[in-house]
Amino acid sequence: MRHSIILLPLLCLAAPVAAQQPDDLNRVIDEGLNHSQVMQIAQHLTDDIGGRMTNSPQMRQAEAWTADQFRQWGLSNVRKQGFRFGRGWWIAGSSVKMVSPRPIQLTAIPIAWTPPTNGVLSAPIIVAPMKKERDFDAWRGKLAGKIVLVSLPGTGDEPNEAAFQRLKGEDIEKLDRFEQPKNDPASLERLMKRLSFIRKLEAFLKAEGAVGWARQSYRDGKLLHGEGYDFGVNDTAALPGVEIAAEDYRRLARLAKTGPAPVLEINSDVRFDDSDVNAYNILADIPGSDPKAGYVMAGAHLDSWVAGDGAADNGAGSAMIMEAARILKSLGIKPKRTIRFALWSGEEQGLFGSMAYVDEYLATRAPGPKEEQGREEMYFRYKTRFPITPKPGYADLKAYFNIDNGSGKLRGLYAERNVAAVSLLREWLSPFASMGAGNVVSQPTDGTDHEYMQAIGVPGYQFIQDPLDYESRVHHSGIDTFDHLKAEDMRQGAVVLAGLLLQAANSDKTLPRMPLPTQPAVSDPFKYEDPSLD
Amino acid sequence: MRHSIILLPLLCLAAPVAAQQPDDLNRVIDEGLNHSQVMQIAQHLTDDIGGRMTNSPQMRQAEAWTADQFRQWGLSNVRKQGFRFGRGWWIAGSSVKMVSPRPIQLTAIPIAWTPPTNGVLSAPIIVAPMKKERDFDAWRGKLAGKIVLVSLPGTGDEPNEAAFQRLKGEDIEKLDRFEQPKNDPASLERLMKRLSFIRKLEAFLKAEGAVGWARQSYRDGKLLHGEGYDFGVNDTAALPGVEIAAEDYRRLARLAKTGPAPVLEINSDVRFDDSDVNAYNILADIPGSDPKAGYVMAGAHLDSWVAGDGAADNGAGSAMIMEAARILKSLGIKPKRTIRFALWSGEEQGLFGSMAYVDEYLATRAPGPKEEQGREEMYFRYKTRFPITPKPGYADLKAYFNIDNGSGKLRGLYAERNVAAVSLLREWLSPFASMGAGNVVSQPTDGTDHEYMQAIGVPGYQFIQDPLDYESRVHHSGIDTFDHLKAEDMRQGAVVLAGLLLQAANSDKTLPRMPLPTQPAVSDPFKYEDPSLD
Incomplete structure (x- = not known):
C-alpha cells in the first residue's frame, strides 16, 4: 500500500x-x-x-x-x-614538406580562406612567435623571403583524462546551479583587440616581405583544424597560411633553434568561389x-x-x-x-x-x-x-x-x-x-x-x-x-x-518567456582594469 | 620514542x-x-x-x-x-589520395619493406577482409586490377581511460605477484600459423592479379604505424602495401559498400638499400x-x-x-x-x-x-x-x-x-x-x-x-x-x-642466478585444443 x-x-x-x-x-x-x-x-x-x-x-x-x-x-x-x-573556399589539394635538413612529409592543412601558393612555395622558416602588436618590433627586418612560424612552440600535452566521456548524475547536477548574468564591456573590448590582431599580423608579415606563414595546431597527436575567418569578398589575406601538426611544428622549431633553418615546400592548391x-x-x-x-x-x-x-x-x-x-x-x-x-x-x-x-x-x-x-x-x-x-x-x-x-x-x-x-x-x-x-x-x-x-x-x-x-x-x-x-x-x-x-x-501551454532584454548595467562598476591583460 | x-x-x-x-x-x-x-x-x-x-x-x-x-x-x-x-628500406616520399567519388588526401604510410609503386598506381579498391587462408575462396577471381583492402573495417574506438598515466602504488603492488611459467607448445604453433598468413595473403593477392593492398591502422585518431617484416634479401613482397588511417580506411569501406568503388592514387616512393x-x-x-x-x-x-x-x-x-x-x-x-x-x-x-x-x-x-x-x-x-x-x-x-x-x-x-x-x-x-x-x-x-x-x-x-x-x-x-x-x-x-x-x-655480491634452463614440461598435458581457434 x-x-x-x-x-x-x-x-x-x-x-x-x-x-x-x-x-x-x-x-x-x-x-x-x-x-x-x-x-x-x-x-x-x-x-x-x-x-x-x-x-x-x-x-x-x-x-x-x-x-x-x-x-x-x-x-x-x-x-x-x-x-x-x-567567399566560398575549398581545398583541391595540399602538401607541406620539410626538404632540409632531411625530407619529411609534414601533417598540415591550409588555413581557411587563405590564398593559394600558385604552385610550390619553397622558403626557409623563421620562428617568430607573435601574440600582440608590440611583439612585431623584435622581428622587423628579419622576415623577408621567409615562411614565418608565428606560434610559440609549447611542450607536449599530457592527456590525464579519458578522451571519451559520458555524463554521470553528479555532472548533470553541477549544471543545475543558477549563474547570474555578467556584463563586462572591458573584457569584450580586450577580446575585440585580440581578434583584430590576426589581421594586423597578416599585414605586418606582408609588409615585411614574408612569403607565407604557419601556426601550430592547438591539439597534439597530429590533429589538424585549419579555422580561418578572412571570408569577406574584399577581405582575403595577402599570404598563404598553413596550420602544422603540433609534433611537426615543434620539430621544425627545435631544428631552427639548433641548426640552419629548415626549408619547407608548401603547395596549397586552394580555390575561391565567388x-x-x-x-x-x-x-x-x-x-x-x-x-x-x-x-x-x-x-x-x-x-x-x-x-x-x-x-x-x-x-x-x-x-x-x-x-x-x-x-x-x-x-x-x-x-x-x-x-x-x-x-x-x-x-x-x-x-x-x-x-x-x-x-x-x-x-x-x-x-x-x-x-x-x-x-x-x-x-x-x-x-x-x-x-x-x-x-x-x-x-x-x-x-x-x-x-x-x-x-x-x-x-x-x-x-x-x-x-x-x-x-x-x-x-x-x-x-x-x-x-x-x-x-x-x-x-x-x-x-x-x-x-x-x-x-x-x-x-x-x-x-x-x-x-x-x-x-x-x-x-x-x-x-x-x-x-x-x-x-x-x-x-x-x-x-x-x-x-x-x-x-x-x-501542448495547451506555452513556455513562460523572459522579459525583452534591454541594455544591462555593468556588473562591477567599481572594477579597475589590469593593464597587464592588454 | x-x-x-x-x-x-x-x-x-x-x-x-x-x-x-x-x-x-x-x-x-x-x-x-x-x-x-x-x-x-x-x-x-x-x-x-x-x-x-x-x-x-x-x-x-x-x-x-x-x-x-x-x-x-x-x-x-x-x-x-x-x-x-x-635489406635496408626507407621512405623517400609517399602520397595516397582518394580521387573518386571526391578528392581527399588520405593519411597513409607505406608498409615497411613493401616495394615501391614506381610512379602513381591508380586503381579502384575492393574491400576483401581476410584473416585466414579459408577466407581466400570468397575473393578468388575478384581481385584482378584492384587495390585490396584486407582489414575488416571496425567501428570507432571509445577511449575511456586517460591516454597519459603514471603508476600509483597499487599499480606496482599488482606487478609483485609471482606468476608461474607456462609452456603451451600448441598456442605457439597457432601463433606461427598466424604469422605465416601474411606471406600466404601476399602470394594470393599477387596470383589473383591485385595491383596493391591496404590495411587499416590499429589505432584511431589518424595515427599510423606501418610495421612490416619482409626484410630478407630474397623475401621482398610482390605488391606495394600501405597502412591507411582508421578514419580514412573506414570511409573508403563505407563508400565502397554504398556506391561505386572509390579509386585511389598511391605513390609509394620507397627505396631498398642492399x-x-x-x-x-x-x-x-x-x-x-x-x-x-x-x-x-x-x-x-x-x-x-x-x-x-x-x-x-x-x-x-x-x-x-x-x-x-x-x-x-x-x-x-x-x-x-x-x-x-x-x-x-x-x-x-x-x-x-x-x-x-x-x-x-x-x-x-x-x-x-x-x-x-x-x-x-x-x-x-x-x-x-x-x-x-x-x-x-x-x-x-x-x-x-x-x-x-x-x-x-x-x-x-x-x-x-x-x-x-x-x-x-x-x-x-x-x-x-x-x-x-x-x-x-x-x-x-x-x-x-x-x-x-x-x-x-x-x-x-x-x-x-x-x-x-x-x-x-x-x-x-x-x-x-x-x-x-x-x-x-x-x-x-x-x-x-x-x-x-x-x-x-x-658490489661485493653478485646477483643469484637462475638454473640453466632445460626443455620445460608441457604445463597442461591433459588439455584438448579448441579447433575453432585455428
Missing part, C-alpha cells in the same frame, strides 16, 4: 502532457528506433559530401540535397533563406492546424570546417533534425502548431545563419558599428546592440531547440536561466527520462544558434548531450568523421527531439 | 650497499641533473636523424654517431657487432679494475619504426644508456667490474641484435628449424631450442639492465621470477627510492632485449617505467616524436641507471 502512495506522483511525472495523442509518442519511438534513417543521412552528409565550409561547393551540394530530402519526405514550405556572407556571395539556411515546415497557435522550431547548423567531414560538428545535429522531421512527417502527424526545421549556414564564422533568421523574422536590433563586415567581431558585438524592436513574428516562435554538441545522446535541456520554464520542459522530457534525457538544468550556454534567440528573449534552448570525444579530439579536427558518431545515441537523439517537438507543438 | 623504533629499519633500507664510494652516487646525481645531456642526445637521434629502421640509411647514421659519441666521451673498446639481417645486409650493435665499455670480476651491462635498442622519429621507442632508452655512460665516464669512475653499454639493432623485427650477442658471447642454443630465415618466426621459436650450451663468457655477465618502455621515469625493476635476487636489487635501488625508483617486483616481462638473456639463465632485467602515453598512442606511431618525451623523467632515468650500474659493478 505504501508503494501505491509513492508511485502516484511518479506516475504523474511520467505522463506526457500531450496526452491528446498518447500513441503518437510510441509511434515516434518505433519509427525512430526500428526504422531509423539517421545514420544514412549523416553518412551522406559526411562521407559523400564531406566538409561543408560556408559557401563552398560542398556546402552548396548539402543545401540542395537537404532541401530535396525535406521535399521528398513531404514537408511544406521548403525554402532557402539567403543572407550575405562572402559565384554567389550569399549563404543559405534551409527551412522546412510541418504546418500546424491552428494558424494562431504560432510555431515551434528545431535547428542545427549544416556548415562545418573542412579538416574532417563535419560529422560531430554538426552533421550529427543536422541528421537528427532531418530525421525528426522525417519521423513526424512519415507518421502523418498533424500538430496544432507548425513545426519548423532549420539547417543553418555560416554558424562556424559567427552564427550568421541564425542571426539572419532573427533579423528577418523575429526582431530588429540597433545597427552595429561600421567595422562589422561579416567578421568574427560581428558575432561578439551583435548582442550588445540595444534597443531590440520585436517584429510581428516575434511572439509566434514558442520554442526553439538547438543541437550542436556532437553525436552524444541527448540528456536534457539547458534552461538558460528561465527558471519559470523548467517545470514544463521537464514535463515534456519526462517520457524520455528512461532514455536518459529527462534533465533540465538552469545554466546558460552559448556559441551556437540558439544564442541570438535567447538574446532577444525568445525561448531558445540547447540540449545537454553526452560529450563522448567531442571536445577532447573531434571538434573541428581532421577526425571529425562519420565513424566517431555513435548510432545508438543518434537514434535516441532523433526520437527525443521528435517527441519533444510533438509535445511542444500540441 | 615509538617513532625512533619505526624509523630505524627504514634508515637501514635507505643506506646504499656500495658504501665504498658514498660520494660517487651524489656525483652521479649532480652530473645527471645539473649537467644533463640526455635530451640533447635524444633530440639528435629523433629530430636530426629521425626514424631508424634496421639497416636504413638513418640507422647507419645513428650507428656512426652513437659510436662516435662513445669515443668522444672516452669509452673503451667502442665497436660494432655485426650480424646478418637483410649495400650491407649486416645489422650492427654498438658496444662500448668502461673497463673494470678486476679482470676476474666479470662485467655488468645496460642496453637499449637503437633501431625504430619510421612513422615517427623513434623517440619513446626507443630513442629515449638509447639516450638514457648513452647518458649513463657519459655521466660515469665524465666523473672518472673506475669500477671493479667492467660496465658495458649496448645499443641493439634489429630489435623491432625480433630482438635480433641481442640474439646475436647471446649467440656470440653467452651461449649456444640448439640449431633451429630450416625455415627460420631472419623472420618473425625466429623470434618466437628461438627460446624453444634446447639444449643451451654456455660459452666461456656466460658467467662473466653479472647483470644486464634493459630500457625499452618509453621516456617515463624508472620506477624499479621486474625481477623475472628471480626471487633470490630481489633483496640485492632492492638494496641497489634504495638510494633512488625517493625518486620513485625503489621497487622490485617478481613479474616477468618479454618482447625486448633482456628476454634472450633471461631465457638462458643470465640475470637480465627490464625496468618498470611510468607508462605516460607510450602504449596508448605513441608506441610505433607517427607521434613517436621528441616532444612526447619528458625531460625530467629522462634525467631521472639516466641517473638511476648510472647509479645502479655503479653499485652492481662495485
Whole structure:
C-alpha cells in the first residue's frame, strides 16, 4: 500500500502532457528506433559530401540535397533563406614538406580562406612567435623571403583524462546551479583587440616581405583544424597560411633553434568561389492546424570546417533534425502548431545563419558599428546592440531547440536561466527520462544558434548531450568523421527531439518567456582594469 | 620514542650497499641533473636523424654517431657487432589520395619493406577482409586490377581511460605477484600459423592479379604505424602495401559498400638499400679494475619504426644508456667490474641484435628449424631450442639492465621470477627510492632485449617505467616524436641507471642466478585444443 502512495506522483511525472495523442509518442519511438534513417543521412552528409565550409561547393551540394530530402519526405514550405556572407573556399589539394635538413612529409592543412601558393612555395622558416602588436618590433627586418612560424612552440600535452566521456548524475547536477548574468564591456573590448590582431599580423608579415606563414595546431597527436575567418569578398589575406601538426611544428622549431633553418615546400592548391556571395539556411515546415497557435522550431547548423567531414560538428545535429522531421512527417502527424526545421549556414564564422533568421523574422536590433563586415567581431558585438524592436513574428516562435554538441545522446535541456520554464520542459522530457534525457538544468550556454534567440528573449534552448570525444579530439579536427558518431545515441537523439517537438507543438501551454532584454548595467562598476591583460 | 623504533629499519633500507664510494652516487646525481645531456642526445637521434629502421640509411647514421659519441666521451673498446639481417628500406616520399567519388588526401604510410609503386598506381579498391587462408575462396577471381583492402573495417574506438598515466602504488603492488611459467607448445604453433598468413595473403593477392593492398591502422585518431617484416634479401613482397588511417580506411569501406568503388592514387616512393645486409650493435665499455670480476651491462635498442622519429621507442632508452655512460665516464669512475653499454639493432623485427650477442658471447642454443630465415618466426621459436650450451663468457655477465618502455621515469625493476635476487636489487635501488625508483617486483616481462638473456639463465632485467602515453598512442606511431618525451623523467632515468650500474659493478655480491634452463614440461598435458581457434 505504501508503494501505491509513492508511485502516484511518479506516475504523474511520467505522463506526457500531450496526452491528446498518447500513441503518437510510441509511434515516434518505433519509427525512430526500428526504422531509423539517421545514420544514412549523416553518412551522406559526411562521407559523400564531406566538409561543408560556408559557401563552398560542398556546402552548396548539402543545401540542395537537404532541401530535396525535406521535399521528398513531404514537408511544406521548403525554402532557402539567403543572407550575405562572402567567399566560398575549398581545398583541391595540399602538401607541406620539410626538404632540409632531411625530407619529411609534414601533417598540415591550409588555413581557411587563405590564398593559394600558385604552385610550390619553397622558403626557409623563421620562428617568430607573435601574440600582440608590440611583439612585431623584435622581428622587423628579419622576415623577408621567409615562411614565418608565428606560434610559440609549447611542450607536449599530457592527456590525464579519458578522451571519451559520458555524463554521470553528479555532472548533470553541477549544471543545475543558477549563474547570474555578467556584463563586462572591458573584457569584450580586450577580446575585440585580440581578434583584430590576426589581421594586423597578416599585414605586418606582408609588409615585411614574408612569403607565407604557419601556426601550430592547438591539439597534439597530429590533429589538424585549419579555422580561418578572412571570408569577406574584399577581405582575403595577402599570404598563404598553413596550420602544422603540433609534433611537426615543434620539430621544425627545435631544428631552427639548433641548426640552419629548415626549408619547407608548401603547395596549397586552394580555390575561391565567388559565384554567389550569399549563404543559405534551409527551412522546412510541418504546418500546424491552428494558424494562431504560432510555431515551434528545431535547428542545427549544416556548415562545418573542412579538416574532417563535419560529422560531430554538426552533421550529427543536422541528421537528427532531418530525421525528426522525417519521423513526424512519415507518421502523418498533424500538430496544432507548425513545426519548423532549420539547417543553418555560416554558424562556424559567427552564427550568421541564425542571426539572419532573427533579423528577418523575429526582431530588429540597433545597427552595429561600421567595422562589422561579416567578421568574427560581428558575432561578439551583435548582442550588445540595444534597443531590440520585436517584429510581428516575434511572439509566434514558442520554442526553439538547438543541437550542436556532437553525436552524444541527448540528456536534457539547458534552461538558460528561465527558471519559470523548467517545470514544463521537464514535463515534456519526462517520457524520455528512461532514455536518459529527462534533465533540465538552469545554466546558460552559448556559441551556437540558439544564442541570438535567447538574446532577444525568445525561448531558445540547447540540449545537454553526452560529450563522448567531442571536445577532447573531434571538434573541428581532421577526425571529425562519420565513424566517431555513435548510432545508438543518434537514434535516441532523433526520437527525443521528435517527441519533444510533438509535445511542444500540441501542448495547451506555452513556455513562460523572459522579459525583452534591454541594455544591462555593468556588473562591477567599481572594477579597475589590469593593464597587464592588454 | 615509538617513532625512533619505526624509523630505524627504514634508515637501514635507505643506506646504499656500495658504501665504498658514498660520494660517487651524489656525483652521479649532480652530473645527471645539473649537467644533463640526455635530451640533447635524444633530440639528435629523433629530430636530426629521425626514424631508424634496421639497416636504413638513418640507422647507419645513428650507428656512426652513437659510436662516435662513445669515443668522444672516452669509452673503451667502442665497436660494432655485426650480424646478418637483410635489406635496408626507407621512405623517400609517399602520397595516397582518394580521387573518386571526391578528392581527399588520405593519411597513409607505406608498409615497411613493401616495394615501391614506381610512379602513381591508380586503381579502384575492393574491400576483401581476410584473416585466414579459408577466407581466400570468397575473393578468388575478384581481385584482378584492384587495390585490396584486407582489414575488416571496425567501428570507432571509445577511449575511456586517460591516454597519459603514471603508476600509483597499487599499480606496482599488482606487478609483485609471482606468476608461474607456462609452456603451451600448441598456442605457439597457432601463433606461427598466424604469422605465416601474411606471406600466404601476399602470394594470393599477387596470383589473383591485385595491383596493391591496404590495411587499416590499429589505432584511431589518424595515427599510423606501418610495421612490416619482409626484410630478407630474397623475401621482398610482390605488391606495394600501405597502412591507411582508421578514419580514412573506414570511409573508403563505407563508400565502397554504398556506391561505386572509390579509386585511389598511391605513390609509394620507397627505396631498398642492399649495400650491407649486416645489422650492427654498438658496444662500448668502461673497463673494470678486476679482470676476474666479470662485467655488468645496460642496453637499449637503437633501431625504430619510421612513422615517427623513434623517440619513446626507443630513442629515449638509447639516450638514457648513452647518458649513463657519459655521466660515469665524465666523473672518472673506475669500477671493479667492467660496465658495458649496448645499443641493439634489429630489435623491432625480433630482438635480433641481442640474439646475436647471446649467440656470440653467452651461449649456444640448439640449431633451429630450416625455415627460420631472419623472420618473425625466429623470434618466437628461438627460446624453444634446447639444449643451451654456455660459452666461456656466460658467467662473466653479472647483470644486464634493459630500457625499452618509453621516456617515463624508472620506477624499479621486474625481477623475472628471480626471487633470490630481489633483496640485492632492492638494496641497489634504495638510494633512488625517493625518486620513485625503489621497487622490485617478481613479474616477468618479454618482447625486448633482456628476454634472450633471461631465457638462458643470465640475470637480465627490464625496468618498470611510468607508462605516460607510450602504449596508448605513441608506441610505433607517427607521434613517436621528441616532444612526447619528458625531460625530467629522462634525467631521472639516466641517473638511476648510472647509479645502479655503479653499485652492481662495485658490489661485493653478485646477483643469484637462475638454473640453466632445460626443455620445460608441457604445463597442461591433459588439455584438448579448441579447433575453432585455428
